[in-house]
Amino acid sequence: MASVLVIEDDDRIRLSLLLALDEEGFDANGAGTAEEGLHRQRRHPADVVMVDLMLPGLDGFECIRELRRSDDVPVLVLSARDATQDVVRALEAGADDYVVKPVPTEELAARLRALQRRVRTPAPPVSSWTFGELAVRPDAAEVTLGGEPVAVTRTEFRLLCELAEHAGRVLSRQQLLQRVWGYDVGDERLVDVHVGRLRQKIELDPRNPRHLVTVRGMGYKLQP
The missing domain is CATH 3.40.50.2300 (Response regulator)
Structure with a gap:
């Protein structure tokens, strides 16, 4: 219970x-x-x-x-x-x-x-993803940037893992709401704010992101 x-x-x-x-x-x-x-x-x-x-x-x-x-x-x-x-x-x-x-x-x-x-929810069946200086380890629930640990919430971590699992592919806000939050219908502001929080933590320049990018009119993707 x-x-x-x-x-x-x-x-x-x-x-x-x-x-x-x-x-x-x-x-x-x-x-x-x-x-x-x-x-x-x-x-x-x-x-x-x-x-x-x-x-x-x-x-x-x-x-x-x-x-x-x-x-x-x-x-x-x-x-x-x-x-x-x-x-x-x-x-x-x-x-x-x-x-x-x-x-x-x-x-x-x-x-x-x-x-x-x-x-x-169990971690995806991979040990790690690497995107330049950014590393995501779902098996250890760990994110590092340049070898230094990055503190993320559970929701931020799940969002990052979902994007990493589909690296290079655009995921719409509704797809992310469904896959990360488990909502068929929901407020897309949840996605936008969490993406913004992640950028503050994993991007060297959050205003000009290299990893977590916006695809206008479509959604977000993690650059491979």
Whole structure:
């Protein structure tokens, strides 16, 4: 049974989410503040963390950043804020997915299961891919640039592996949403922001990428 930590300050919403997720087969636990959630996650790590952005004390953005300093647990943002700048800020902070309230319980459960499946998915049957100074080792869950390790999240790593496995081929945003996030339909901003985060980590000049390039009107590819 997958465990979910729900960090939501509204007691009514938090209880409603916990009950709904329990009915969907999750082991759901809650926290009313970012500080409480971070403490709980350190002591009893959940498989997936769900975070609201408008929290007292540390807000959701800072909560995600704090999580990412020591934990690569999948993070889903559930927020009433739907502005593009909020979506981008949350994803750049390290969130894996962003869902706008209100959302049907079935859809929310499906997204959480997709996040959990990505954690359990085995690595591709290759030992490594090399692209100049960039090396990707799926068997060791490792990325290096010029021999130095690069810290990436699980979602970033899966995205990089998917592109490496199809090096030289263009993958559309919808193909990447399906293969990396497990969504038949989803917000393409998830792909764009994660590609941008990857470029910051694996490109010597992210504004003029040599490895992870955009093919206008089509999608992205990793140069062989």
